[in-house]
Amino acid sequence: MDLGLRGKTAIVCAASKGLGRASAMALAREGVALVINARGKDALAATADDIRAATGVDVQAIAADITTASGRAAVLEAAPAPDILINNAGGPPAGNFATLTPEQWHAALEANMLTPIALIQAVIAGMRARRFGRIVNITSASVKSPIPTLGLSNGARAGLTGFVAGVAREVARDNVTINNLLPGPFLTDRLRDNMRAAAASAKRSVDEEIALRAKANPTGRVGDPAEFGAACAFLCGVQAGFIVGQNLLIDGGAFNATLG
Numbered sequence: 001m002d003l004g005l006r007g008k009t010a011i012v013c014a015a016s017k018g019l020g021r022a023s024a025m026a027l028a029r030e031g032v033a034l035v036i037n038a039r040g041k042d043a044l045a046a047t048a049d050d051i052r053a054a055t056g057v058d059v060q061a062i063a064a065d066i067t068t069a070s071g072r073a074a075v076l077e078a079a080p081a082p083d084i085l086i087n088n089a090g091g092p093p094a095g096n097f098a099t100l101t102p103e104q105w106h107a108a109l110e111a112n113m114l115t116p117i118a119l120i121q122a123v124i125a126g127m128r129a130r131r132f133g134r135i136v137n138i139t140s141a142s143v144k145s146p147i148p149t150l151g152l153s154n155g156a157r158a159g160l161t162g163f164v165a166g167v168a169r170e171v172a173r174d175n176v177t178i179n180n181l182l183p184g185p186f187l188t189d190r191l192r193d194n195m196r197a198a199a200a201s202a203k204r205s206v207d208e209e210i211a212l213r214a215k216a217n218p219t220g221r222v223g224d225p226a227e228f229g230a231a232c233a234f235l236c237g238v239q240a241g242f243i244v245g246q247n248l249l250i251d252g253g254a255f256n257a258t259l260g
Helices: 018-029 041-055 069-078 102-130 151-174 189-201 206-216 225-236
Strands: 009-012 033-038 059-063 084-087 133-138 176-183 247-250
Touching (some): 009 018, 018 033, 018 041, 018 084, 018 133, 018 225, 033 041, 033 069, 041 059, 102 151, 102 176, 133 151, 151 176, 176 225, 225 247
Parallel strands (some): 009 033, 033 059, 084 133, 133 176, 176 247
């Protein structure tokens, strides 16, 4: 399917690895020029080179902390009028809810709620004026099914979800859509990091822990980041203009419900 995106421009945050990288690659394969961002300069540059080599599209790599005002300004200077915005940031650390500090909460809210909101505010007027815009927020399956050890993520991402639910309905008539993608277990560095404590406690390797998690999934596996990227690209396509304010759970069926 041709998604009708050739010649468009996208900002993809946290794009050097994992689901952000997969989303950037999928958009590039549709002919979308990219401004990609992450904090790690070397990994980001390597990703930019890989995407250029694979697709031939223009890729600007902006190494900066997107959770800071200066980082956002640098990204928006490189792409002042994006057609597509993919909000993404590394999840906050796991922890016991009883010991979470105000400093941890402030950092989680800044990264996983306030920064996406600030970027949406920065680009949405231009999208509405041009009568095309696609915003996808990469959140987490924990928004639908809270994970006890990820209280910071549960709370911050749920806050973003609530904000988006209202705004998406206000801008849809201008052909600007805002939706959320909720990943379950995908084979990324983040998954490996999250598995370390459980693996150590059970005296298993991280790979063994991931294999057990995969076995418990209805699909019998964890997700391939490329699958996630393809879903992200579809939500950005011209054919997805009637998908508004939705939370698409991509977890291999792990969330057990008759209705979502």
